[in-house]
Amino acid sequence: xxxxxxxxxxxxxxxxxxxxxxxxxxxxxxxxxxxxxxxxxxxxxxxxxxxxxxxxxxxxxxxxxxxxxxxxxxxxxxxxxxxxxxxxxxxxxxxxxxxxxxxxxxxxxxxxxxxxxxxxxxxxxxxxxxxxxxxxxxxxxxxxxxxxxxxxxxxxxxxxxxxxxxxxxxxxxxxxxxxxxxxxxxxxxxxxxxxxxxxxxxxxxxxxxxxxxxxxxxxxxxxx
Amino acid sequence: xxxxxxxxxxxxxxxxxxxxxxxxxxxxxxxxxxxxxxxxxxxxxxxxxxxxxxxxxxxxxxxxxxxxxxxxxxxxxxxxxxxxxxxxxxxxxxxxxxxxxxxxxxxxxxxxxxxxxxxxxxxxxxxxxxxxxxxxxxxxxxxxxxxxxxxxxxxxxxxxxxxxxxxxxxxxxxxxxxxxxxxxxxxxxxxxxxxxxxxxxxxxxxxxxxxxxxxxxxxxxxxxxxxxxxxxxxxxxxxxxxxxxxxxxxxxxxxxxxxxxxxxxxxxxxxxxxxxxxxxxxxxxxxxxxxxxxxxxxxxxxxxxxxxxxxxxxxxxxxxxxxxxxxxxxxxxxxxxxxxxxxxxxxxxxxxxxxxxxxxxxxxxxxxxxxxxxxxxxxxxxxxxxxxxxxxxxxxxxxxxxxxxxxxxxxxxxxxxxxxxxxxxxxxxxxxxxxxxxxxxxxxxxxxxxxxxxxxxxxxxxxxxxxxxxxxxxxxxxxxxxxxxxxxxxxxxxxxxxxxxxxxxxxxxxxxxxxxxxxxxxxxxxxxxxxxxxxxxxxxxxxxxxxxxxxxxxxxxxxxxxxxxxxxxxxxxxxxxxxxxxxxxxxxxxxxxxxxxxxxxxxxxxxxxxxx
Numbered sequence: 001x002x003x004x005x006x007x008x009x010x011x012x013x014x015x016x017x018x019x020x021x022x023x024x025x026x027x028x029x030x031x032x033x034x035x036x037x038x039x040x041x042x043x044x045x046x047x048x049x050x051x052x053x054x055x056x057x058x059x060x061x062x063x064x065x066x067x068x069x070x071x072x073x074x075x076x077x078x079x080x081x082x083x084x085x086x087x088x089x090x091x092x093x094x095x096x097x098x099x100x101x102x103x104x105x106x107x108x109x110x111x112x113x114x115x116x117x118x119x120x121x122x123x124x125x126x127x128x129x130x131x132x133x134x135x136x137x138x139x140x141x142x143x144x145x146x147x148x149x150x151x152x153x154x155x156x157x158x159x160x161x162x163x164x165x166x167x168x169x170x171x172x173x174x175x176x177x178x179x180x181x182x183x184x185x186x187x188x189x190x191x192x193x194x195x196x197x198x199x200x201x202x203x204x205x206x207x208x209x210x211x212x213x214x215x216x217x218x219x220x221x222x223x224x
Numbered sequence: 225x226x227x228x229x230x231x232x233x234x235x236x237x238x239x240x241x242x243x244x245x246x247x248x249x250x251x252x253x254x255x256x257x258x259x260x261x262x263x264x265x266x267x268x269x270x271x272x273x274x275x276x277x278x279x280x281x282x283x284x285x286x287x288x289x290x291x292x293x294x295x296x297x298x299x300x301x302x303x304x305x306x307x308x309x310x311x312x313x314x315x316x317x318x319x320x321x322x323x324x325x326x327x328x329x330x331x332x333x334x335x336x337x338x339x340x341x342x343x344x345x346x347x348x349x350x351x352x353x354x355x356x357x358x359x360x361x362x363x364x365x366x367x368x369x370x371x372x373x374x375x376x377x378x379x380x381x382x383x384x385x386x387x388x389x390x391x392x393x394x395x396x397x398x399x400x401x402x403x404x405x406x407x408x409x410x411x412x413x414x415x416x417x418x419x420x421x422x423x424x425x426x427x428x429x430x431x432x433x434x435x436x437x438x439x440x441x442x443x444x445x446x447x448x449x450x451x452x453x454x455x456x457x458x459x460x461x462x463x464x465x466x467x468x469x470x471x472x473x474x475x476x477x478x479x480x481x482x483x484x485x486x487x488x489x490x491x492x493x494x495x496x497x498x499x500x501x502x503x504x505x506x507x508x509x510x511x512x513x514x515x516x517x518x519x520x521x522x523x524x525x526x527x528x529x530x531x532x533x534x535x536x537x538x539x540x541x542x543x544x545x546x547x548x549x550x551x552x553x554x555x556x557x558x559x560x561x562x563x564x565x566x567x568x569x570x571x572x573x574x575x576x577x578x579x580x581x582x583x584x585x586x587x588x589x590x591x592x593x594x595x596x597x598x599x600x601x602x603x604x605x606x607x608x609x610x611x612x613x614x615x616x617x618x619x620x621x622x623x624x625x626x627x628x629x630x631x632x633x634x635x636x637x638x639x640x641x642x643x644x645x646x647x648x649x650x651x652x653x654x655x656x657x658x659x660x661x662x663x664x665x666x667x668x669x670x671x672x673x674x675x676x677x678x679x680x681x682x683x684x685x686x687x688x689x690x691x692x693x694x695x696x697x698x699x700x701x702x703x704x705x706x707x708x709x710x711x712x713x714x715x716x717x718x719x720x721x722x723x724x725x726x727x728x729x730x731x732x733x734x735x736x737x738x739x740x741x742x743x744x745x746x747x748x749x750x751x752x753x754x755x756x757x758x759x760x761x762x763x764x765x766x767x768x769x770x771x772x773x774x775x776x777x778x779x780x781x782x783x784x785x786x787x788x789x790x791x792x793x794x795x796x797x798x799x800x801x802x803x804x805x806x807x808x809x810x811x812x813x814x815x816x817x818x819x820x821x822x823x824x825x826x827x828x829x830x831x832x833x834x835x836x
Contacts, residue, residue: 013655015685019662026666067651100650100658122658127665202789 003029005138006057010045011065012080013096014038016122020063020130021211027131045082049089053170060095061137064116066099066106082135083114094137098122104224105224107151109164118140119148154221162203162223163187166196174224252280262633271301275314289558290322295321296562297329308345312338314366319361325555328365335362349389356385360400365409370409396435398424402441408445414452421445430445430470436478439502443482462486478516480510484524486691491528519544541835576581621750623713630709644695653692660685708740710747711774717755718772725762727787732773737781737835749809750783757829759786760802765827783831791821 007024009017019030024198028034037059039045052058053202065088066079076082083095096118097110110116114127117138120130124147138154144152165186182193197214201207218224251774255277275298276426281291284650302311315338322331335358343818345351358383379400386397401420408417424430426443431438444462462485469479470817483506489501503525510517519541526537665772667682711733722729739747754772761767768788805820810817815833 009225011652011655013659015659016662017659019659019666023666026670075695098653125658125662127662127668130662131666 002033004033004035005061005073006052006059007034007061008039008045008048009036009063010039010079012068013065014040016065021125023130023201024134025212027127027134028133034142035177042068042076042082042165046076046085049086053089055140058090061094061096061134063096063098064089065125066110074105074152078216080110080113083110083116087114089124094118096120096133096137096143098174105167105174108155111148111152111207117143121145121147123147155182155223162200166200167223169193169196169213170189170200170218170224174215174219179211196219243575252277253282267301267305268307269305269538269631270744271298271305271310274298274301275310275317276312278317280349282321288325288555289562290791292318292321292559293562296545308341309351309354312341312358314342316354316358316361319358322559323361323365323368325559326552326558327556330556331365332362335365336716337478352385352388356382356389356400360403363400363403367403367410370410371409376404376411377409379407394427395430395437398430398463399437402437402444406444407447409448411452412451414621417448418452421448436472436476437469437593439472439482440478442468443478443485445487450485457549459486463491475505475509477509477513480506480513480521483509484517484520487524487528491524496528500525503528505735519548533650544732601784619752621746624711624744625749627710627747630713641699647702648696649693652698653689656685656689656692660689677683686775710742714751714754714772717751718758721755721758721762723768725758727758727762727767728769730769730771732771734775736772737774737776742781746813749813750781750831750833753806754785754832756802756806761785761787761789761827764792764828767826779835779836783832783833785829785831786826788826789827791823793823794819794821 009020011017017040021036024036025032037048039048049059056136062083064079064083066091067077068079070077070080070116076085079097079099083097086093086095093139094117095114097114099110099114099217101120107119110119118133118141120133120143122155124145133143133145168186169182172182173179177185178194179197182189186193188196200215200218201209204214204221206214206217215224230658232586241761253272258273272533272710276296278291278294278636278776281287281294293821299311299314299318300391302314313335319331319334319338322328322334332398338358339355342351342355359378363375363378363382363810368371383397383400386393389396401424404649405417405420405424407834408420421444425438427447429442439613442461442465446458449455449461450458462482465626466479466482469476469482472478483502487499487502487506490496490502503521507518510521522537522544524542526541528534529537585783653832664682711731715731718729761770765777765787767787770785770787772783774784775784806817810831810833814834815831817831819827821827
């Protein structure tokens with residue numbers, strides 16, 4: 001019996017979607033019939049999803065790229081938002097996140113908010129891994145790529161617990177954002193930020209006041 | 225000195241004895257010359273000379289004021305020298321003049337002063353003689369003041385002193401006795417007066433030696449008889465006196481009084497014609513002297529005559545009296561003035577001292593004031609200079625900041641560009657590379673004809689990506705903004721200034737100039753020079769177009785600013801502040817400036833600044 005699988009691929013690079021398609025088509029099982037829709041931006045993706053809901057032909061698997069140009073109405077700013085939306089409208093769909101980002105903050109955040117069935121980092125992805133990930137997601141989710149797994153392991157193995165705000169602070173600092181400009185990103189006061197930074201320094205046992213040292217320590221422990 | 229004194233005294237004596245009026249004046253002149261030439265010589269002889277001049281004036285001329293003047297001079301010097309006898313002598317002279325001019329009170333004071341001086345001296349003949357003269361003078365003064373008792377006392381003292389003197393001075397004593405008798409006569413003590421007169425007349429030698437005095441005394445005696453109404457010997461005695469007097473000098477001075485007495489006598493006895501004769505004679509003689517005697521003659525005639533003639537004489541009398549009184553007053557005033565002038569000079573000296581002090585104070589104040597003024601002006605100039613420097617620094621800072629902000633914006637642009645390239649690499653190239661890799665990877669296992677074909681397609685795709693990377697690499701390599709910062713600032717400056725000034729502007733720039741290598745100081749000065757030039761062009765040139773160009777010739781930046789304005793005379797305008805400033809700035813960066821200008825065809829400013 002043929003297994004019909006409806007897939008929505010969301011990526012702004014047609015070349016990448018072509019790569020996914022090629023891989024899946026070459027590696028699918030004989031009995032699997034792939035029905036692939038392609039969305040190059042958020043608006044298209046929303047349209048496909050809404051249409052699927054309307055026709056009651058929900059997608060089985062969604063390939064979501066994280067970095068996408070925002071939607072026209074500005075509600076969707078990235079693949080993360082799309083994934084959240086998909087979770088709402090298509091609760092049974094399996095979501096595979098594919099991203100260039102390999103920073104720990106994003107990974108942590110994505111796992112927390114979406115808890116995707118598949119999480120693949122583009123830079124260390126091969127076609128065989130993609131193929132096995134596809135199969136694994138269909139039958140035995142979740143499937144996380146090696147980088148993601150090692151990150152999760154690092155975070156769990158260290159007994160350090162850092163809340164969301166502090167993670168974001170570390171992330172923004174690693175992006176080169178200055179402390180005084182953090183206020184705009186986090187909606188908390190500068191003194192609160194300074195307090196949190198002090199807390200972080202204590203957690204990572206950093207003695208000097210430089211951001212660089214703090215970031216290095218956090219990087220070693222897998223928080224950045 | 226003694227010789228000089230002697231000489232002066234000798235001249236004095238000679239001229240006293242034999243001198244006539246004319247030769248006296250000559251003597252006075254020679255003495256005056258001596259005084260004039262003796263400036264700086266010893267003061268004793270000077271004072272003596274002055275004294276002698278005064279003596280001549282007093283004794284031989286009617287110029288009492290001149291005499292007084294020289295006496296006064298001598299008095300001053302003698303006072304300074306503190307030579308009492310000479311001073312007393314001088315004061316005596318003054319007292320006599322004062323008496324003659326009817327300043328009796330003054331004369332009394334001066335005489336007493338002289339006497340006081342003499343009290344200090346030992347009594348020798350000279351002193352005694354002088355004292356007696358002074359007493360004589362005082363006697364006359366008090367007689368005139370009608371204090372007869374005092375007058376008599378002084379005459380007695382005088383006679384007493386004269387008697388003390390050695391040698392034959394009978395005549396001298398007689399004169400004093402005559403004076404004494406005159407006082408008595410005036411005091412209506414006729415018997416006593418007659419006695420003294422007779423005493424003199426008893427001297428048989430007198431009529432031989434001094435007939436003039438004898439005549440006078442005789443007349444006085446006769447007059448005393450007349451006044452005591454003993455007419456027995458009258459008018460014979462009068463005639464005798466007149467005869468003697470006329471024998472000495474016909475119708476001389478002494479005969480006036482005798483004639484008057486005769487007229488008086490005849491008038492009393494009603495012999496009008498005779499009275500008139502003698503009255504008119506007295507008047508005629510006294511007219512020569514024009515003094516009190518004439519006055520008396522006129523009064524007498526007014527008594528003798530009757531009617532209109534009497535009235536005329538009286539009128540004449542009053543007129544003469546007035547003029548005499550006036551003269552006296554003038555003379556007295558003159559004396560006062562002579563005295564006053566010295567005190568005035570003294571006062572002037574005090575005044576001078578005061579003025580000098582004031583002058584000193586004023587000049588000190590002025591000097592201080594001008595010094596302060598100098599300080600204030602100096603300070604103000606310094607402040608101005610400081611303010612100018614400050615303003616200069618501010619503008620320099622402004623330009624520097626401008627350049628800094630320009631650098632910042634350049635930096636920002638760089639950052640943005642970096643971000644853009646990174647984005648391009650990440651989103652574009654990396655994505656495509658990933659897609660291609662994934663496709664190739666999946667095709668790797670497949671050796672079908674179709675797969676080979678598709679692989680070829682992806683290999684071509686790789687080539688496209690390669691080209692894209694090359695493009696990005698090239699973009700990274702070309703520093704699209706390096707070095708353009710300063711010229712952008714200049715361009716902005718020129719454009720904004722030109723817009724404000726409503727001038728068309730054109731900037732030509734040589735791209736070979738590496739402005740990053742040029743020091744900020746040079747850039748700032750170049751900026752300021754352009755600013756100043758534009759300002760000048762706007763203010764003075766009335767130009768339509770200004771062309772500014774930068775050129776690099778042999779490592780020297782050549783900046784030329786050319787306008788098409790009215791031009792100016794370069795030599796005349798050299799001193800302007802704007803040009804001065806430009807010159808200072810140029811020399812600070814080792815540059816040169818050349819300005820050429822022609823009337824109505826514009827100005828060219830050429831500035832050359834070496835890069836290093």
